[in-house]
Amino acid sequence: xxxxxxxxxxxxxxxxxxxxxxxxxxxxxxxxxxxxxxxxxxxxxxxxxxxxxxxxxxxxxxxxxxxxxxxxxxxxxxxxxxxxxxxxxxxxxxxxxxxxxxxxxxxxxxxxxxxxxxxxxxxxxxxxxxxxxxxxxxxxxxxxxxxxxxxxxxxxxxxxxxxxxxxxxxxxxxxxxxxxxxxxxxxxxxxxxxxxxxxxxxxxxxxxxxxxxxxxxxxxxxxxxxxxxxxxxxxxxxxxxxxxxxxxxxxxxxxxxxxxxxxxxxxxxxxxxxxxxxxxxxxxxxxxxxxxxxxxxxxxxxxxxxxxxxxxxxxxxxxxxxxxxxxxxxxxxxxxxxxxxxxxxxxxxxxxxxxxxxxxxxxxxxxxxxxxxxxxxxxxxxxxxxxxxxxxxxxxxxxxxxxxxxxxxxxxxxxxxxxxxxxxxxxxxxxxxxxxxxxxxxxxxxxxxxxxxxxxxxxxxxxxxxxxxxxxxxxxxxxxxxx
RNA sequence: GGCGCUAUCGUCUAACGGUUAGGACGGAGCCCUCUCAAGGCUUAAAUACGGGUUCGAUUCCCGUUAGCGCUACCA
Numbered sequence: 001x002x003x004x005x006x007x008x009x010x011x012x013x014x015x016x017x018x019x020x021x022x023x024x025x026x027x028x029x030x031x032x033x034x035x036x037x038x039x040x041x042x043x044x045x046x047x048x049x050x051x052x053x054x055x056x057x058x059x060x061x062x063x064x065x066x067x068x069x070x071x072x073x074x075x076x077x078x079x080x081x082x083x084x085x086x087x088x089x090x091x092x093x094x095x096x097x098x099x100x101x102x103x104x105x106x107x108x109x110x111x112x113x114x115x116x117x118x119x120x121x122x123x124x125x126x127x128x129x130x131x132x133x134x135x136x137x138x139x140x141x142x143x144x145x146x147x148x149x150x151x152x153x154x155x156x157x158x159x160x161x162x163x164x165x166x167x168x169x170x171x172x173x174x175x176x177x178x179x180x181x182x183x184x185x186x187x188x189x190x191x192x193x194x195x196x197x198x199x200x201x202x203x204x205x206x207x208x209x210x211x212x213x214x215x216x217x218x219x220x221x222x223x224x225x226x227x228x229x230x231x232x233x234x235x236x237x238x239x240x241x242x243x244x245x246x247x248x249x250x251x252x253x254x255x256x257x258x259x260x261x262x263x264x265x266x267x268x269x270x271x272x273x274x275x276x277x278x279x280x281x282x283x284x285x286x287x288x289x290x291x292x293x294x295x296x297x298x299x300x301x302x303x304x305x306x307x308x309x310x311x312x313x314x315x316x317x318x319x320x321x322x323x324x325x326x327x328x329x330x331x332x333x334x335x336x337x338x339x340x341x342x343x344x345x346x347x348x349x350x351x352x353x354x355x356x357x358x359x360x361x362x363x364x365x366x367x368x369x370x371x372x373x374x375x376x377x378x379x380x381x382x383x384x385x386x387x388x389x390x391x392x393x394x395x396x397x398x399x400x401x402x403x404x405x406x407x408x409x410x411x412x413x414x415x416x417x418x419x420x421x422x423x424x425x426x427x428x429x430x431x432x433x434x435x436x437x438x439x440x441x442x443x444x445x446x447x448x449x450x451x452x453x454x455x456x457x458x459x460x461x462x463x464x465x466x467x468x469x470x471x472x473x474x475x476x477x478x479x480x481x482x483x
Numbered sequence: 484g485g486c487g488c489u490a491u492c493g494u495c496u497a498a499c500g501g502u503u504a505g506g507a508c509g510g511a512g513c514c515c516u517c518u519c520a521a522g523g524c525u526u527a528a529a530u531a532c533g534g535g536u537u538c539g540a541u542u543c544c545c546g547u548u549a550g551c552g553c554u555a556c557c558a
Contacts, residue, residue: 206549301550
């Protein structure tokens with residue numbers, strides 16, 4: 001039975017890299033009919049925030065990804081400390097009474113002599129250790145890394161293969177802080193053991209920590225889970241993604257706010273560091289679940305390609321356009337409406353549904369609906385230059401002739417788009433203008449711009465009254481200007 | 484500094500010793516077309532460098548270089 005967990009620490013917003021880790025775990029769990037666990041790793045009380053927790057829930061809710069079990073590490077402290085104390089009791093960990101050594105206050109450089117552990121503390125007699133603890137002297141509990149000559153820790157990573165590291169390169173890491181609060185390593189392993197996690201799928205930044213974890217699992221007498229480390233997501237400059245440096249692209253909510261479809265986002269992110277081994281790029285959620293295996297995960301970091309001009313990876317945007325295009329209009333329309341409304345447009349449900357098929361293949365982000373379809377919802381068209389009404393190789397007189405003819409037709413014709421179109425094509429012939437010369441002035445009159453959805457469907461949706469009125473206004477504009 | 488990991492078009496990636504090094508996004512061009520899209524076709528664009536091993540290396544080994552990660556009483 002597969003049991004996997006996503007274990008974010010609530011310090012910040014839901015990062016795209018974290019979201020990807022969740023997605024990979026989730027896909028793996030669902031593919032294997034296993035259990036997905038969400039565990040909040042909040043042992044570092046000082047850095048946790050409520051907002052951050054909320055943003056994790058918010059992001060996952062948007063993605064529509066679920067989990068089967070939920071835990072909060074801070075509520076499981078007893079489990080962690082008791083395992084730490086158990087290890088002390090068995091001589092596998094020890095109390096260290098030395099003052100904290102941090103990088104800035106003179107800790108020995110990693111690799112330098114005396115870096116791995118403080119022999120004085122490591123070899124303290126049981127009696128003295130107990131006495132000093134009893135006297136209230138503060139201490140941290142450190143793992144006693146085996147120091148046999150030639151000792152090596154090994155494990156097999158599902159992505160990176162056989163891994164090994166000499167124990168002489170592993171320090172006696174802390175398990176419990178002097179405050180008694182467990183460290184990440186302790187809490188994480190104790191929980192992984194207790195929750196019977198079978199596969200640990202996480203960022204590659206934990207690869208080097210894994211040797212410590214293997215040691216801890218073994219010391220606790222627990223089976224060592226399978227590991228799969230994921231290549232990291234990085235910025236175009238090669239740096240890791242940070243909100244301060246790279247802006248909103250790193251936050252999941254900004255994808256939502258720009259109008260990505262959750263399924264498209266998942267599709268895009270799944271393809272970063274994983275591929276289905278065939279040429280498919282567009283995969284829906286079920287297809288991803290069916291195709292996902294750890295064997296398809298690759299080893300090198302993936303760049304999310306964005307810039308000031310293009311705030312989102314062009315491939316993500318393209319993929320989103322594909323997902324939008326494939327979505328039934330009835331499902332898309334309700335997702336479009338909020339973007340229209342927040343732009344101050346009155347987005348009547350029925351009208352949005354009627355407009356949707358006309359713009360579906362013209363938008364790549366949901367928010368594009370505003371710039372593409374605003375004129376459907378505007379009472380009064382935004383002002384445009386009357387010169388726009390003049391067709392190619394035509395002049396003001398031609399525009400006027402065309403518009404006047406259109407004005408008559410629109411008032412009389414049967415108001416369905418094939419009928420409108422054939423009437424217009426016949427009129428073009430009658431007026432001795434090309435179809436394009438006939439259509440352009442009308443398009444501008446009705447949409448207020450040269451680039452728009454197909455003319456006749458647009459007119460049909462707009463309705464007779466509005467269309468006639470707008471063409472009339474265009475005639476007025478043209479007459480009122482000398483061009 | 485020490486330890487670990489990685490290295491194919493600009494970007495995401497395929498090719499588990501033998502391919503004209505494939506696909507996708509983006510770029511360029513053409514076609515389709517009432518504009519814009521969408522779609523179709525064509526095209527430019529990559530194996531970091533140097534040594535091995537091999538009849539034959541993108542692929543295996545070593546070194547160099549570069550990037551990333553870990554090296555806390557952060558996670």
